[in-house]
Amino acid sequence: MNKPKLKKWQDPDEISKFPMGATCKSDNLTSINAGWRTFRPVIDQSKCINCLRCFLVCPDGVIDKSGSELEIDYDFCKGCGVCAFECKVKAITMKKESDFNG
Amino acid sequence: MVKKFICGDDAVAEGVRLARPHVISAYPITPQTVTVEKLSEFVEDGSLKAEYIHVESEHSALACAIGVSSVGARAFTATSSQGLLYMAENLPYASGARMPIVMMVANRSIALPWSIYGDQMDSMFLLNSGWIQVYVEDAQEALDMTIQAYKIAETREVMLPVMVNLDGFVLTHTYEVVEIPAQEMVDNFLPTIKMPDNSMSMEDPKSLCISAGNTTNLEFRIKQQIDTENSVSVIEKVDKEFGDMFGRYYGGMLEAYQCEDAEAVLVATGSITGTSRIVLDELRKEGKKVGLLKLRYLRPFPTAKLAEILENVKAVGVLDKSISFGYEGSIFTNVNSALLQSGIMPETVNFIGGLGGRDITKQNIREMFESLLASASGEKQQTLQYVNVRCKL
Numbered sequence: 001m002n003k004p005k006l007k008k009w010q011d012p013d014e015i016s017k018f019p020m021g022a023t024c025k026s027d028n029l030t031s032i033n034a035g036w037r038t039f040r041p042v043i044d045q046s047k048c049i050n051c052l053r054c055f056l057v058c059p060d061g062v063i064d065k066s067g068s069e070l071e072i073d074y075d076f077c078k079g080c081g082v083c084a085f086e087c088k089v090k091a092i093t094m095k096k097e098s099d100f101n102g
Numbered sequence: 103m104v105k106k107f108i109c110g111d112d113a114v115a116e117g118v119r120l121a122r123p124h125v126i127s128a129y130p131i132t133p134q135t136v137t138v139e140k141l142s143e144f145v146e147d148g149s150l151k152a153e154y155i156h157v158e159s160e161h162s163a164l165a166c167a168i169g170v171s172s173v174g175a176r177a178f179t180a181t182s183s184q185g186l187l188y189m190a191e192n193l194p195y196a197s198g199a200r201m202p203i204v205m206m207v208a209n210r211s212i213a214l215p216w217s218i219y220g221d222q223m224d225s226m227f228l229l230n231s232g233w234i235q236v237y238v239e240d241a242q243e244a245l246d247m248t249i250q251a252y253k254i255a256e257t258r259e260v261m262l263p264v265m266v267n268l269d270g271f272v273l274t275h276t277y278e279v280v281e282i283p284a285q286e287m288v289d290n291f292l293p294t295i296k297m298p299d300n301s302m303s304m305e306d307p308k309s310l311c312i313s314a315g316n317t318t319n320l321e322f323r324i325k326q327q328i329d330t331e332n333s334v335s336v337i338e339k340v341d342k343e344f345g346d347m348f349g350r351y352y353g354g355m356l357e358a359y360q361c362e363d364a365e366a367v368l369v370a371t372g373s374i375t376g377t378s379r380i381v382l383d384e385l386r387k388e389g390k391k392v393g394l395l396k397l398r399y400l401r402p403f404p405t406a407k408l409a410e411i412l413e414n415v416k417a418v419g420v421l422d423k424s425i426s427f428g429y430e431g432s433i434f435t436n437v438n439s440a441l442l443q444s445g446i447m448p449e450t451v452n453f454i455g456g457l458g459g460r461d462i463t464k465q466n467i468r469e470m471f472e473s474l475l476a477s478a479s480g481e482k483q484q485t486l487q488y489v490n491v492r493c494k495l
Contacts, residue, residue, distance in 0.1 A: 011318060018325045020261055021200030022314060023172075023300040026307035 003064050003073050004029050037079030039094040045069050047091035054083035054092060104282045110273040111136030113241035113280050114180070114206045114266070117248030119150045120288040121204070124175035127155040127166035131185040132218045133270040134208040138180055160189040164205070168192060171201035172310055174301035176252065176294075179203065182270060183210035183224045190228060196263045197232025198326065199311060200300060202255030203263040204248065205233075209372070209423075210270040211458045219459020220270030222371070226424040226432050232326060234264040234333060235401045237371040241278045244268045246350055249283075253292050253340045260333045261298060269373040269423075271459065283348055291347050334402050355404035357396040358411045360386060364393030366474035367412060368453075369437055370421040371397045374462055378421075381467040392471050403436055409444030416478035417449040419470055421489075423456040430454075430486055449477040455489025466490050 009030035012018050041054075048070060055063040055070065059082060062073040072083075084092040108116065114137045118126070126145070128138040144150035157163045160181050167177035181189055186207055196203050207225050211217040225235060234254065238244045244266065251264040268274055302308055314322050338354035345351030360382060361367055370378055375396040385392050395411060397404070412418055418441070422431020429435065434452035441448065453470050455462045466489050477483045488495070 012321075015321060015325050015328065018318075018321050019300065020298075020325070020329075021300045022198055022312045022322065023308050023310055024312050026309050028309060028312075 003066075004076070006030065006032065032075040034074060034076055034078060037074075037077060038097055039079045039081060040074060040077065040097055040100065041072055041079070041081065041084050041092045042095050043070055043072065044091045044093070047089050049089055049091070051088070053086055053088065057082050057086045103284055105279055106282055107277055108241065108280050109136060109275050109277050110241040110244050110268050111208070111275065112140055113245040113278075114248050114268070115140035115144065116280070116282055117245040118178050119144050120283060120285060121178070121249050121252050121292060122150070122176065122289075122294075123152055123178040123204075125153045125155060125167070125170040126178045127157050127163045127170070128179050129157055129160050129163050129181070129185060131160070131182045133210060133220070133274040134180045134182040134185070134206065136274065137206060137208070141178075160185040161192060164189045164192040164196060164203075167203045167205075168196050168199065168201055171196070171203050172199070172302050174295065174297035174303075177201075177203045178205070180206035180208070182208040183212055183218075186224045186228060187212060190231070193228055193231035193233060193263075195311065198322070200261040200298075200326075201263055202252070202261055202295070202298075204251040204255060205263065205265050206244075206248065207265050207267045208270045208274045209267050215458070217458040218270070220272055220423075221457045221459065222267070222423040223425075223457070225265060225267050226426075228265070229401060229432060232262070232330070233401065234260075234262050234330070234337075234399065235267060236264065236399050237267045237397070238273070239373055239375050239396065241273065241276075241280045242350070243352060244273065245280055245282070246344065246348070246352070249288055249292055250340050250344050252295075253343075254333065254336055256295050257333075257336045257340075258298070260329060260336050261300075262330060262333060267372065273373045287347060291344065330402050334404065337399060337402075352398060353396070355399050355402075355407050356411070357398065359394040359396065361393035361395060361411050361415070363391055364415055365391040365478040366417045366419070366471060367393040367395050367415045368419045368421060368467075368470055368474065369395045369397055369433070371400070371433065372423070374421060374423070374456065374467075377462070377464060378467050381464050381471065385468070385471055390471065390475060392475065397433065400433065400436070403440065405440040405443060408437065408440050409446055412441065412448065413446055415448050417451065417474040419451045419453055419474045421453045421455065421462075421470070423454075425454055425457070449483070450485070451477060451483050452486050453489050454486065460490055462489055
């Protein structure tokens with residue numbers, strides 16, 4: 001899965017310009033969503049064998065396999081830890097978010 | 103045009119067949135059962151070319167209708183009582199997504215104590231669900247409103263689901279002569295649904311049931327409120343168009359009967375208005391200045407029209423077949439608020455009756471009018487009065 005692209009959203013200035021009903025064009029992601037993450041999964045690329053197990057089990061589809069190495073999209077990863085738990089070669093570890101942001 | 107001797111449930115089924123929905127998804131519950139059984143037979147014998155989906159619950163019945171509506175097809179479902187409450191989670195999904203689904207609700211009491219008989223506790227529970235709510239008086243109106251409901255719901259400016267309410271047993275299971283309009287005429291009145299802009303399509307993929315947080319949620323709701331309020335003019339227009347074509351006008355939002363010079367007016371909904379008319383005619387013959395206001399729609403609420411009719415009335419009674427425990431009947435609350443907003447201050451009395459199918463007799467209605475006339479002549483009446491009570495309070 002490739003990283004989703006954010007689309008800029010401009011709040012309509014008139015109520016009539018709001019959509020009728022909570023429906024919009026597909027792939028209309030307007031904001032990042034990862035604020036509640038306490039632990040973040042970190043991939044040790046030297047251990048990763050690219051089996052794609054994490055890619056398959058990630059409930060939010062944030063494992064990006066478009067490059068030569070797997071990459072986690074931290075803009076949308078919720079830190080659930082399923083990937084680290086499921087990794088057979090222990091290439092993913094959960095690290096405290098506070099260690100990254102001070 | 104054909105005339106048939108049928109019950110209220112049959113009449114709804116006939117109306118649905120004429121409206122040609124693409125899909126019917128429903129779960130049977132007394133006293134709605136006859137309607138969905140009949141529709142199942144219509145699909146079976148080929149007289150209604152629709153997909154009939156047997157679902158495992160009412161929650162699924164409406165979820166299914168939402169799916170149907172989301173691709174721009176015409177959906178019908180029907181339920182009652184506990185079924186409606188079980189379905190409740192999906193009601194604001196349908197209205198928030200602006201899906202023109204039509205649902206028949208056979209008004210029935212809710213548990214506990216358990217009862218299969220009629221009152222309006224079920225639909226009043228869902229007054230805030232965002233659905234347009236119409237209440238019908240007889241089987242003919244049930245058929246006619248099923249057809250009108252689609253026309254109103256599918257109007258571009260409206261795009262809201264409509265709940266057609268009829269009293270359990272008193273209306274669903276009693277037989278009357280009903281005119282069945284010709285299919286060609288109904289087709290003319292109600293053309294095939296046009297794909298609304300928010301429909302799912304292969305060419306223009308969309309996300310359904312999106313989230314809108316604290317930055318835009320309020321505006322979505324305001325838009326829904328504005329459009330629901332504006333549906334009043336569509337409702338009036340559709341009533342006129344229907345009358346012009348089929349010869350039956352219902353008055354749109356409400357019907358005022360003998361209200362012009364009335365000193366005391368009873369506000370009622372549904373089948374009880376039929377009995378009230380008869381009592382009113384008797385009282386008029388006795389020279390009593392009484393009137394009857396049949397509230398047809400509770401959402402949107404006809405604030406302005408109600409006030410216009412009740413402007414010079416001295417006493418207004420509201421008959422509620424439900425109760426909001428700890429307060430009063432909700433129609434009473436709504437009527438009082440509408441009057442106050444319009445600067446009209448008649449004496450108002452709330453009559454609560456018919457719960458769990460308790461009869462409201464002609465004598466009971468006569469007593470309500472008498473209480474209102476006493477109120478109109480300055481004799482203070484109890485604000486909350488129970489109808490046909492069987493023991494001392």
